[in-house]
Amino acid sequence: MSDISRPAADPFSDIMTHDFSSIDDGGDTWSDAHANFLSSLSQEETQDLLKCSRRLDLKSRDLLFRAGDRSNDVYIVAGGCIRLFQVSTTGKETILWFSFVGEIFGMAELWRGNSRQIHAVANEATQIYSIRRRDFTDFLGTHPEAAMKAIGILSARVRSLGHILVGLASDNVETRIARLLIRFAAVSSGMRCCSGTTEGELCVNVRLTHQDIANLIGASRQTVTTTLAHLRKRGAVRMVNHHIHIVRPDHLRRLLELGAA
Amino acid sequence: MSDISRPAADPFSDIMTHDFSSIDDGGDTWSDAHANFLSSLSQEETQDLLKCSRRLDLKSRDLLFRAGDRSNDVYIVAGGCIRLFQVSTTGKETILWFSFVGEIFGMAELWRGNSRQIHAVANEATQIYSIRRRDFTDFLGTHPEAAMKAIGILSARVRSLGHILVGLASDNVETRIARLLIRFAAVSSGMRCCSGTTEGELCVNVRLTHQDIANLIGASRQTVTTTLAHLRKRGAVRMVNHHIHIVRPDHLRRLLELGAA
DNA sequence: GCATATTTGTCGTCTAGGTGACAATGCCTG
DNA sequence: CAGGCATTGTCACCTAGACGACAAATATGC
Numbered sequence: 001m002s003d004i005s006r007p008a009a010d011p012f013s014d015i016m017t018h019d020f021s022s023i024d025d026g027g028d029t030w031s032d033a034h035a036n037f038l039s040s041l042s043q044e045e046t047q048d049l050l051k052c053s054r055r056l057d058l059k060s061r062d063l064l065f066r067a068g069d070r071s072n073d074v075y076i077v078a079g080g081c082i083r084l085f086q087v088s089t090t091g092k093e094t095i096l097w098f099s100f101v102g103e104i105f106g107m108a109e110l111w112r113g114n115s116r117q118i119h120a121v122a123n124e125a126t127q128i129y130s131i132r133r134r135d136f137t138d139f140l141g142t143h144p145e146a147a148m149k150a151i152g153i154l155s156a157r158v159r160s161l162g163h164i165l166v167g168l169a170s171d172n173v174e175t176r177i178a179r180l181l182i183r184f185a186a187v188s189s190g191m192r193c194c195s196g197t198t199e200g201e202l203c204v205n206v207r208l209t210h211q212d213i214a215n216l217i218g219a220s221r222q223t224v225t226t227t228l229a230h231l232r233k234r235g236a237v238r239m240v241n242h243h244i245h246i247v248r249p250d251h252l253r254r255l256l257e258l259g260a261a
Numbered sequence: 262m263s264d265i266s267r268p269a270a271d272p273f274s275d276i277m278t279h280d281f282s283s284i285d286d287g288g289d290t291w292s293d294a295h296a297n298f299l300s301s302l303s304q305e306e307t308q309d310l311l312k313c314s315r316r317l318d319l320k321s322r323d324l325l326f327r328a329g330d331r332s333n334d335v336y337i338v339a340g341g342c343i344r345l346f347q348v349s350t351t352g353k354e355t356i357l358w359f360s361f362v363g364e365i366f367g368m369a370e371l372w373r374g375n376s377r378q379i380h381a382v383a384n385e386a387t388q389i390y391s392i393r394r395r396d397f398t399d400f401l402g403t404h405p406e407a408a409m410k411a412i413g414i415l416s417a418r419v420r421s422l423g424h425i426l427v428g429l430a431s432d433n434v435e436t437r438i439a440r441l442l443i444r445f446a447a448v449s450s451g452m453r454c455c456s457g458t459t460e461g462e463l464c465v466n467v468r469l470t471h472q473d474i475a476n477l478i479g480a481s482r483q484t485v486t487t488t489l490a491h492l493r494k495r496g497a498v499r500m501v502n503h504h505i506h507i508v509r510p511d512h513l514r515r516l517l518e519l520g521a522a
Numbered sequence: 523g524c525a526t527a528t529t530t531g532t533c534g535t536c537t538a539g540g541t542g543a544c545a546a547t548g549c550c551t552g
Numbered sequence: 553c554a555g556g557c558a559t560t561g562t563c564a565c566c567t568a569g570a571c572g573a574c575a576a577a578t579a580t581g582c
Contacts, residue, residue, distance in 0.1 A: 032373070086423065088431035089518060096423050108419040111412065112293070117420055140409070147408050148401070151372065154415035158369040159378055161422040162347065162357050168429050169479030170349035172538070209559065218430030220540055225561060257350060433568070470529060481570050486531060503578095 033160035034187050035153050036102030038076050045146050049139050053129040058122035065106075069116040072133040074106045075099075080126025081206065085215065086118045095215045097157075098123065098206070100187060104153065110136065124207060168218050174227050176217040178252040181237065184208070185246055193240070202246040294421035295448050296414050297363030299337050306407050310400050314390040319383035326367075330377040333394040335367045336360075341387025342467065346476065347379045356476045358418075359384065359467070361448060365414065371397065385468060429479050435488050437478040439513040442498065445469070446507055454501070463507040 038046060055078070058064065064082065065071045075082070077099050084097040084105060096118060099105040109116055110133050131139075140147040167176055181204055188205030208216075210224045217224075228244075231237045236251045237244050246252060299307060316339070319325065325343065326332045336343070338360050345358040345366060357379060360366040370377055371394050392400075401408040428437055442465055449466030469477075471485045478485075489505075492498045497512045498505050507513060 086427045088427060090431060092431040094427045094430045096426060108416040108423075111416045112420065118423065137409070140412070141405055144402055144405060144408070147405070147412065148398070151401070151408070151412055151415060154412060154419060155369040155372045157419050158415060158422065159373065161419065161426060162369075162379065165357060165422060165426055165429065166347045166349060166355045168426065169355045170351060170353040210561095211559080221560090222541080222562085223539055225559095226539095229561075471531095472529080482530090483532085483571080484569055486529095487569095490531075 033156045034100055034103055035156055037104040037149065037153055038102040040149050041146060045143055048143065049131065049136075049146070050129060052135040052139075053131045056128040056130050058126045058128060060122055060124045060126075062122045062126075064120040064122065064128065065116050066119045067116050070114075071116065072110065073130045074104060074110060074133065074136045075120075076104050076129040076131070077101050078127040078129055081123040082120055082126060082128070083123040083212075084118050084120050093215045094218065095212065096161075098184075098187075104150075107136075107150065108154065108157070173217065173219045173223050174230070175255055176219070177213065177224065177227055177231070178236075178255045180213065180217055181244060181246055182249065182252055182256075185249070193245075198245075198247075200249070202249050203240070204244040204246065207243065294417045295361055295364055296417055298365040298410065298414055299363040301410050302407060306404055309404065310392065310397075310407070311390060313396040313400075314392045317389040317391050319387045319389060321383055321385045321387075323383045323387075325381040325383065325389065326377050327380045328377050331375070332377065333371065334391045335365060335371060335394065335397045336381075337365050337390040337392070338362050339388035339390055342384040343381055343387060343389070344384040344473075345379050345381050354476045355479065356473065357422075359445075359448075365411075368397075368411065369415065369418070434478065434480045434484050435491070436516055437480070438474065438485065438488055438492070439497075439516045441474065441478055442505060442507055443510065443513055443517075446510070454506075459506075459508075461510070463510050464501070465505040465507065468504065 041049065053076075056064075058080070064075070067086065079101055081101075082099040082105060083095055084099065085093050085095040087093050097105065105120070106116075109118075140150060167179055171179070182202075184204045184206050185202035188203065193203035193205055210228065211221045213219075213228075214221045214224045228237070232239070234251075236248050237246050239245075302310065314337075317325075319341070325336070328347065340362055342362075343360040343366060344356060345360065346354050346356040348354050358366065366381070367377075370379075401411060428440055432440070443463075445465045445467050446463035449464065454464035454466055471489065472482045474480075474489075475482045475485045489498070493500070495512075497509050498507050500506075
């Protein structure tokens with residue numbers, strides 16, 4: 001495996017230095033949607049929250065939970081990346097979310113009571129803080145500031161899902177890919193690229209197979225391969241060390257503004 | 262206009278008696294997603310919240326806010342129904358949400374600061390409580406219980422949007438319509454149907470044109486018309502007073518379980 | 523009660539993109 | 553280092569559903 005998104009030796013130092021607040025992807029701020037919950041808390045809050053957490057270490061592809069599970073914890077990514085997805089009755093996998101360092105996930109299912117709606121697997125070697133439902137709600141109850149932040153994060157997710165929904169309903173595959181790449185570039189801009197970016201280039205610093213992209217945008221793997229080849233031929237993106245670099249961000253952004261080509 | 266979803270003379274009495282908690286739509290509980298925020302609050306909380314609210318009366322099709330607006334209020338539906346949608350660059354309208362009596366909306370955009378992401382129009386004559394951002398956040402800060410409920414509602418919306426997303430990515434139009442109808446039947450089960458339902462029948466007590474349905478499920482109006490005609494021919498649904506009755510709910514549910522036919 | 527606008531229903535026609543089938547390449551593991 | 557698995561690339565084929573264009577039926581405002 002390449003060194004893309006390699007978990008930091010000490011995940012904590014990583015969490016504390018992440019800050020994407022200045023990246024804009026035109027309209028929605030991805031950094032906002034993928035807000036770093038943990039680093040938004042004060043030292044004290046962080047301590048109060050993590051003191052009742054368990055650490056989990058996951059290897060790539062390890063399953064954290066599956067739909068139907070009773071597990072009722074909230075999780076925070078300490079290092080690595082978690083893929084959250086749903087499988088339809090026809091067997092098709094749809095990726096709903098990637099959770100990166102510092103992000104909290106599983107929160108939306110706490111208030112449902114019974115069971116998980118989605119699947120969560122480690123997209124690479126990943127470290128997790130696991131917090132029991134009860135501990136987490138207690139924490140929120142006793143830390144109003146943190147509760148507000150939780151509301152902010154859920155709000156961001158609502159907005160983000162809304163955007164994705166609109167895109168899925170009205171854009172063609174090329175546009176959906178363009179949007180995805182720009183968003184992921186914004187998320188991963190915090191981690192410096194293994195092989196350096198040329199001026200003006202954006203690095204999509206996440207390990208994504210064509211199948212992953214297909215599952216993220218609701219398309220078939222073949223179409224993704226073809227469309228990506230097309231974007232490459234036009235010089236909009238290029239492959240570097242098995243991940244994508246956006247050569248001309250404005251090129252892709254124009255694609256988005258124009259809608260379907 | 263027919264008497265579908267006619268706002269009650271006194272919206273309050275309506276709000277207080279609504280309770281969909283027993284309706285299940287198989288998997289997700291629509292009633293949960295469309296939780297009645299207002300009636301979930303205690304008498305005291307309700308008073309504290311509404312004392313700083315303004316009442317707005319909207320005629321059918323009145324615009325409450327549009328994308329880009331600076332308006333930063335949260336709203337609660339006192340009577341009627343609000344359509345929340347986004348328009349893509351190509352002019353295609355995607356409906357993200359319908360807010361019914363008692364529901365709160367606009368909340369997800371409070372934490373964004375700058376501007377509205379979506380459009381909101383009255384789907385019929387509608388009464389609204391409008392609460393300023395500041396008042397609302399203060400309210401949440403001083404009423405932890407209510408803050409928790411807000412989190413619960415946002416969580417439900419996240420789950421619901423996730424479901425819709427998965428459906429959009431992997432189901433065909435017929436399945437998406439079936440799912441939509443069942444969900445809306447569950448929501449509107451609280452209001453009794455103007456013309457009575459036969460035993461075992463469900464009434465989709467919402468005013469929806471084929472175009473609306475198309476915008477909700479990401480399809481073209483023509484396809485919706487055809488598919489609905491098909492479902493009618495097969496006896497799964499029937500038209501009563503210009504709204505839809507689900508004659509055989511289990512028929513539609515089977516459709517969902519099987520996935521694409 | 524009339525005129526206009528909106529909604530429904532039904533055609534062809536056309537295409538984006540799904541599907542299946544392979545070969546080629548690369549990668550990880552024993 | 554070899555075999556196996558995952559990923560990419562590229563076909564040819566096919567179909568769900570978009571789109572445009574109507575006519576008919578309804579609703580709504582004046």
